[in-house]
Amino acid sequence: MDQISSSEQLVLLSSDPMELRMKFAIVQVLVWFFIYIDIFMLFTFFSKQAFHSDTRYILFAHTLLMDSILLLLTDLVVLLSYFYIQIPVGHSCARAMDQNSSSEELILIDRDPKVLRVKTAIVQVLVWFFVYIDIFMLFTFFSKQAFRGDARYILFAHTLLMDSTLLLLTDLVVLLSYFHTWIPVSHCIALCFVMGISIKNTPYTITAMCLERYVAICMPLRHASISTTGRAIAAIIIIWAFSSVKVIIDLVIVTVTAPPSYFAMPSLCNYQIMLVTEWQHRMHVTFSQMDFFIIAVIVLFCYAKLMLAAQAASGENKQSVSKGRRTLLLHGVQLFLSMANLWVPFILDVVRKQSQYLFLPVRFFNFIAFTIFSRALSPLIYGLRDKEFSLALKYYMRCRASPSLEKHSS
Structure with a gap:
């Protein structure tokens, strides 16, 4: 013993x-x-x-x-x-501990209890509304065999799943902050690990969906052989791998750098608790810039190709290309909102230094626009605009009571 x-x-x-x-x-x-x-x-x-x-x-x-x-x-x-x-505490870790223990890290915090309640109520309504939509669309996806065998719908379902996960975890953080519930940093890190992967997952998946539309319209003869179910699943695995790399690096750095007392310290959860050194912050910004640049190049390339295809197309094919171009444009807006979410912490740092008065309204606006509404565009782009999927949605919304819709959804 x-x-x-x-x-x-x-x-x-x-x-x-x-x-x-x-x-x-x-x-x-x-x-x-x-x-x-x-x-x-x-x-x-x-x-x-x-x-x-x-x-x-x-x-x-x-x-x-x-x-x-x-x-x-x-x-x-x-x-x-x-x-x-026990590992000695460096200056950077001490600075991170001071930041994370600060009451300024409360999400949606406001000195006026009425304003705080209104903001929290708005968040609850929006989050659960979009979560219900995403769950219903996921149910529709799993209920129809044709959707489960189509690479486009597989990527769409993966986007819905990641958006729902992120919305639920973010709402959990909002509720914890609203009730002033502080939990140890070690527990927060586990939550932030999943949230970090979910945030990265969405823009990567949307980029894959843009490439799928490019192949479908610009290479229609090869589309069936390229966009297969197996390759869609392989793409999702690659997306998860790329999404996990940066988060795992941050996890290793905070584990190696921070002392054990840091992980036992009560805190409110946000990803900044995993960025304990100044050079780690700079690396985080650099990785975000690289992601934004690479994704922007891919989307612009696909859109330019679709523009050229639209000029050369005619008749029914021209209508299909135009619809694909509009879809790609909406994907571009969604990607911009999703990638802007990665820049929110740095925008808030600048605003906080300039004006404490503007900090709370800007943070609330960024949360609504870049965290919630950016996740609401996926159902709009594929769920409601896609003819087959919208017919299946109507069929299940009516509890399979319409014979005309049943023929389309079978």
């Missing part, structure tokens, strides 16, 4: 804090690198029917699953052991 309770049993224990941080960072990089490989191979196994009936591949998939579980559990032990090791 003495040996088991001894501090020597801590994983990666070292008397040198720098050596400990280095070891911990190496473990995180290696563990998550191999987990991504295992998950991708498991996806390949489940995607092909021939592998399901082969004993060799079944055993191989079982090995991959067990290896992934062992890696995750081992990494959990490493994290737990790391949090029990």
